[in-house]
Amino acid sequence: MNNQPILQMRGVTKTFGGIFALNEVSFDLFESDILGIIGPNGSGKTTLVNCITGFIKMTYGEVLFRGKNISRRPAYKIADMGIARTFQIMRPYFSLPAYKNLVIPLFSPRAKRTGGWRGGGKLGDRNAVSIDILEEMGFERESYVPYKMASNLPTGYLKRLELARCLALKPEIILCDEVFSGLSMSEIASMVPLIERLQIEGITLIMIEHRLRELFQVANRVLVLNFGEKLIEGTPGEVMADKKVKEAYFGSEKVEEVETYA
Amino acid sequence: MEIGHRRKERLDRGVKVRTEGLYALMSWRELGYLTMPRLVLIIGMLILPLVMPSMYWQRVISIVCIYALLSLSFDFLAHFVGLVSLGGAFFIGSGGYIAAILNTILGLPPMVSIPISTLLGAVICTLFLFPCLPLRGVYFAIITLMFPLLLGRVIEALDILGGTDGILGVGSFTNSWVEQYFIILMVLFYLFGMRRLVNLDIGLVFRAVMDNDQAVRASGINLTYYKTVAVFIASSMGCLAGGYLAHIYMWAGLSMFALDFSILPIAATVIGGSGTLVGPVLGAFILVPISELLRAFGTLRIVFYALILLAFIVFRSEGIMVYGQRKYQQFEKWVKV
Numbered sequence: 225m226n227n228q229p230i231l232q233m234r235g236v237t238k239t240f241g242g243i244f245a246l247n248e249v250s251f252d253l254f255e256s257d258i259l260g261i262i263g264p265n266g267s268g269k270t271t272l273v274n275c276i277t278g279f280i281k282m283t284y285g286e287v288l289f290r291g292k293n294i295s296r297r298p299a300y301k302i303a304d305m306g307i308a309r310t311f312q313i314m315r316p317y318f319s320l321p322a323y324k325n326l327v328i329p330l331f332s333p334r335a336k337r338t339g340g341w342r343g344g345g346k347l348g349d350r351n352a353v354s355i356d357i358l359e360e361m362g363f364e365r366e367s368y369v370p371y372k373m374a375s376n377l378p379t380g381y382l383k384r385l386e387l388a389r390c391l392a393l394k395p396e397i398i399l400c401d402e403v404f405s406g407l408s409m410s411e412i413a414s415m416v417p418l419i420e421r422l423q424i425e426g427i428t429l430i431m432i433e434h435r436l437r438e439l440f441q442v443a444n445r446v447l448v449l450n451f452g453e454k455l456i457e458g459t460p461g462e463v464m465a466d467k468k469v470k471e472a473y474f475g476s477e478k479v480e481e482v483e484t485y486a
Numbered sequence: 487m488e489i490g491h492r493r494k495e496r497l498d499r500g501v502k503v504r505t506e507g508l509y510a511l512m513s514w515r516e517l518g519y520l521t522m523p524r525l526v527l528i529i530g531m532l533i534l535p536l537v538m539p540s541m542y543w544q545r546v547i548s549i550v551c552i553y554a555l556l557s558l559s560f561d562f563l564a565h566f567v568g569l570v571s572l573g574g575a576f577f578i579g580s581g582g583y584i585a586a587i588l589n590t591i592l593g594l595p596p597m598v599s600i601p602i603s604t605l606l607g608a609v610i611c612t613l614f615l616f617p618c619l620p621l622r623g624v625y626f627a628i629i630t631l632m633f634p635l636l637l638g639r640v641i642e643a644l645d646i647l648g649g650t651d652g653i654l655g656v657g658s659f660t661n662s663w664v665e666q667y668f669i670i671l672m673v674l675f676y677l678f679g680m681r682r683l684v685n686l687d688i689g690l691v692f693r694a695v696m697d698n699d700q701a702v703r704a705s706g707i708n709l710t711y712y713k714t715v716a717v718f719i720a721s722s723m724g725c726l727a728g729g730y731l732a733h734i735y736m737w738a739g740l741s742m743f744a745l746d747f748s749i750l751p752i753a754a755t756v757i758g759g760s761g762t763l764v765g766p767v768l769g770a771f772i773l774v775p776i777s778e779l780l781r782a783f784g785t786l787r788i789v790f791y792a793l794i795l796l797a798f799i800v801f802r803s804e805g806i807m808v809y810g811q812r813k814y815q816q817f818e819k820w821v822k823v
């Protein structure tokens with residue numbers, strides 16, 4: 225592991241009309257880490273993703289990416305630097321077939337520049353590359369699924385499509401906003417290896433999840449948010465053992481259940 | 487032949503393979519099936535000036551083509567980029583005034599002034615619309631409607647550019663055939679060019695901007711840049727039409743900012759079929775002549791016009807083109823079993 229963090233949050237604060245959605249949140253993210261972020265509903269997890277990726281402007285605080293301050297840059301520039309994100313409410317291009325959905329990120333300046341994709345530039349090639357990426361994300365190449373309209377895809381495939389859209393950018397960091405939610409146990413089980421594969425490929429991940437059991441399988445660090453404040457950060461084991469977390473987040477009856485998972 | 491030895495099969499059945507736009511041609515017949523509609527359209531448009539009975543109707547063809555360009559521009563922005571633009575009058579006015587100035591002051595002939603007014607006009611329109619690009623839906627529409635009114639008032643109040651009289655004495659085309667074929671070829675060029683463009687990867691980006699702009703931003707793509715490019719392309723069509731109009735009327739004036747140029751393209755798009763690009767052009771070819779024929783009714787014209795529109799919206803809301811396409815794809819042939 226590298227000593228220089230790839231992403232640093234410095235007192236990131238976001239207020240919505242007096243409500244602190246995020247309050248002085250600071251943490252470091254190291255290369256090839258999988259950082260899990262958990263917290264009750266409305267604790268500011270999505271807001272955190274939005275602040276990092278420039279989709280909303282933070283009230284104050286700063287985000288450093290490889291030492292560079294990116295907190296005032298527009299969203300597309302941040303994505304262009306290699307910070308990709310998924311959306312909690314999935315946002316495919318519904319009027320396009322699944323594989324055409326990936327032509328858009330492949331058309332981006334970053335994809336053209338990093339060009340690691342076979343062929344890269346020319347027309348037609350992008351379609352082939354899309355199918356490759358989709359296959360990597362678990363779309364069966366020989367089936368009709370990659371050619372289906374995104375509006376007809378089931379949730380499981382839409383989540384994969386969200387990840388594939390990120391992957392097309394050859395990102396350094398992917399922020400996943402609840403990719404497991406809404407999926408069945410078996411679907412999640414088939415997603416976990418994909419996530420692990422991304423880590424092996426050297427992509428750093430931030431995963432926001434409510435499904436703690438699956439999250440703790442893959443995450444090596446966990447951060448707990450509550451009312452926009454960082455409650456604790458540590459390894460999954462440390463977080464589980466923390467008393468504040470039990471009180472604030474898990475609630476009394478849920479504790480045993482979660483502990484057995486961890 | 488006995489029943490049971492042959493059955494009906496849709497003509498396009500063997501033609502379409504798996505995805506839209508990827509064809510496997512097996513015979514001349516299938517090739518004909520695919521190229522026929524295009525050929526009919528191209529040849530039909532090319533012979534139009536020849537079959538028109540009078541100078542008057544030849545002029546109508548030119549006006550039709552102007553509206554066809556505006557409708558194409560509207561359809562592209564509204565249904566492929568997601569910007570509902572009522573900028574027709576703005577584009578026509580900008581293109582028209584620029585061409586008129588170039589011709590009367592610099593003495594440039596139509597074949598030079600029209601291309602310049604196309605590009606320069608598009609640059610100017612894009613610059614004006616640039617600050618409004620983050621606006622969506624009806625807000626963008628209102629702004630685009632406001633600019634021509636604004637410019638018209640400015641010209642009137644400051645009495646610049648000929649004031650209320652307009653710029654007189656703009657040179658005309660030397661030859662009426664050149665005049666008509668120029669604009670017909672331009673319509674065909676833009677029509678097929680736009681159909682090509684929306685199916686390229688950059689066209690997919692435009693459609694993505696319309697579909698879901700947040701995901702486009704998350705893909706590291708500059709939304710504003712692509713919206714700007716789209717507005718430039720669309721306004722270039724309108725400014726071309728405007729420059730041309732100035733030369734056939736030999737005049738540029740305040741009525742170039744008339745609301746008709748903004749509204750009629752929407753009607754043409756509704757009638758022709760939105761999101762088809764060809765539909766709006768056909769829509770213009772139906773609506774404008776009807777409106778000419780209705781001139782006989784004087785002020786009642788607008789009533790008939792509204793009724794025709796209403797009938798279309800109620801009975802064929804999908805538009806002629808979508809309906810026609812569906813029917814065409816349902817053509818069947820007999821095949822041996």
Ligand SMILES: Nc1ncnc2c1ncn2[C@@H]1O[C@H](COP(=O)(O)OP(=O)(O)OP(=O)(O)O)[C@@H](O)[C@H]1O
Nearest residue numbers: 240243245263264265266267268269270271272312
């Ligand atoms: N655009 C907004 N305007 C006003 N308030 C907002 C906005 N976005 C979020 N909030 C508020 O900020 C707080 C944090 O919301 P956020 O969506 O970040 O929570 P979350 O942790 O992602 O919740 P969930 O688990 O339900 O996804 C909430 O109280 C929410 O109401």
Ligand SMILES: [Mg+2]
Nearest residue numbers: 269270271312
């Ligand atoms: Mg959320």
